[in-house]
Amino acid sequence: MKQRTLKRSNAPIFWALFGAGGMLSALFGPMLVFITGIAVPLAVVLPADTMSYPHMLAFAQNIIGKGFIFAIIALFLWHAAHRIFHSLHDIGIHAGTGAKLLCYGLAMLGTLIAAYALLAIGF
């Protein structure tokens, strides 16, 4: 009998990141968009200085705040990258390695930029 070696797939990693980002955006996405994109710019519901520099700097320097910001940005990106990559086929683009590199590569780039910025902000 011919010995067949199965190549270990990397799909579960991307699937897990997609799932984690999907869950996080489902739980907190709408309220986050409301807070950062509507309530604060229009100064409704929340105090006008909610996202002032001292507030946001303190939040980003706090270890829990840092973790939250990193998880939100990185996992949202990985979720979207995975979903967009798998939808390319549906709109008639036969995605290959190039498209995969572009989608996941952008998510990876965003993750690294977020990590760098959070480290630059300090503790």
Added chain:
Amino acid sequence: MNKRRPYVRPMDGWWRKNPFFVEYMVHEGTALFVAAYAAILLTGLVRLSQGEAAWNAWLSALKNPWYVGFHLLALAAIAYHTYTWFKIMPRTMPPVVVGGQRLPAWAITGSGLAVAAAASAALLGLVWGLVR
């Protein structure tokens, strides 16, 4: 060059012919808003790391009506993502058996949406409490 030109059935706009697939494309399309919103947050984070002037410039840019309009659309899209995420959940998670009975789909979807509502309220309350 291959002289054979096999017939390939055109598939343009295939999803527009069936409401089920239109819904599918809309809920997959919410990912574009998730990506754009993450990009806006990432820009804000980079501006925050560059100091107070950069941060304030980013913050006042968000007051632009185009940005507010985008965020209204993103709110609708991501809220729809929340709804479909938990609507699909009974089919994406392993069966949950409670007392010998398989947990019905509506119970999974309903508790997911309830948790999302609680998480949203908690987030707003936390932000309110932190800055008050």
